[in-house]
Amino acid sequence: MNRRGNPLMTPGRRAFLSLVDIILFALDARIPRTSIRVARKYLSPRKFVYVLTRTDLADPAATRGWIAAFESDGKPAFGVQANTGEGMKELVAFLKSERERVNRSRPSCTLERPLKLMVFGLPNVGKSSIINRLVGRVRAPAGGKPGLTRGIHWIRWGEEFLLLDTPGVLEPGAVKGDTLMALAATGAVPETRYDPVEVALWLIERVSPATGHAEAGQPAPDLSPNSALLVLEQFGRETGQVKKGGEVDLTRASQLYLARFRKGGFGAITLELPGDGTP
């Protein structure tokens, strides 16, 4: 996640980006607005399409709303579950039709060349998983920790495409407040960069009106910090995160709460809905 090895985070990135025909801008479907706002400064206005990942963990109605909002803004958008391949068909069909369009627009004597696609976005959003699903086998290392992909890699996808896997773009020191909380809650920043208790309380305030279980897609920002703490303590007790004297171990309870949220254990929850401010 540092600038080394990531040409997207260097001053020469525009020249680098010009090598690519289409950019797949991967967004976490739970936080599309933050995914765009934090990453887009590294993107020059090349042709890109949005790929919303983790649709299994997001509220389906909210994801449909996001896709409709992007499309009405003239941006193709696709929702996928990048770790299983769910929803990839439409994206594949779109990319194939783009390739045909590009080749048709070339003079007939020109040799066809592979279309160059780059997958771009925040750390841990599912970029390498998208590539593996497109190619049909594991060609790009993918895993649960942000910052897994280091350096850039071209990967051949049949004769027709070349795919570029890239490291996530993010300078963790540059993000603060709600942005940092949203990124930390969804797993885009390393654990050393945030206080798990602060992030768990922030998340509970948004998703757990009373019980720690949200209604899908209904962020409820009304809970006071004090009640959030009570919810966290109750969660800690229920899950056995208790110290010797009987006091709840808030750090461990928070880590467990965040891990459960990231796996969809509280339901399919979108933290940012379309319509409340364009990205």
Ligand SMILES: Nc1nc2c(ncn2[C@@H]2O[C@H](COP(=O)(O)OP(=O)(O)OP(=O)(O)O)[C@@H](O)[C@H]2O)c(=O)[nH]1
């Ligand atoms: N539930 C769920 N998990 C996903 C999805 N897409 C990716 N993952 C998981 O998210 C984790 C990160 O995926 P990667 O493909 O490594 O993400 P990345 O964007 O390449 O990450 P970096 O290279 O670290 O920037 C992995 O554990 C994937 O299995 C998805 O749509 N749903």
Ligand SMILES: [Mg+2]
């Ligand atoms: Mg990766």
